[in-house]
Amino acid sequence: MDALMTTAISVGVFSGIWAYLSSAFGLITWAGFLGCTTYFAAGGRKEGFKKAIMTNITGVIWAVIAIKISSISSFDGTAALMTGIISFMMCAQAKFKSFDFIPGAFVGSCATFAAQGNWMQVVPALLCGAVLGYTSESLGIWIYEMLNRKRAENLD
Secondary structure (H helix, E strand, O other): OOOOHHHHHHHHHHHHHHHHHHHOOOHHHHHHHHHHHHHOOOHHHHHHHHHHHHHHHHHHHHHHHHHHHHHHHHOOOOOHHHHHHHHHHHHHHHHHHHHHHHHHHHHHHHHHHHHHHHHOHHHHHHHHHHHHHHHHHHHHHHHHHHHHHHHHHHHH
């Protein structure tokens, strides 16, 4: 069995656990899966974990700013204007290494809009999702290494 398959098994098991626990604790299940997806899309491992968290959270912040400004403005085009501004900002922040995974910012922002601005529910779910991805990948790699170590010992 290769590392991808052991990681797939680990992701499957932990995803089921997440689906159960997130509901039990009142967390947004789908937002957690977005955090996990961001982790893997950002390359996984420690760097992917860091980028997933940093970019998802900045996306949440940009969305909250857009929602707040849109709610106090009397200009009919505020929402469209803010969409353009925050889209620019989420791309421009990629000039900084910790924020250079642009899709992560869009995921955080979209999750916040989908949750109707309830960032206090989105943030913990995104963070748990990144942990889910990191834990799943780490366990999958560990299982793969254990299987190969046993296989090598059996050949001796």
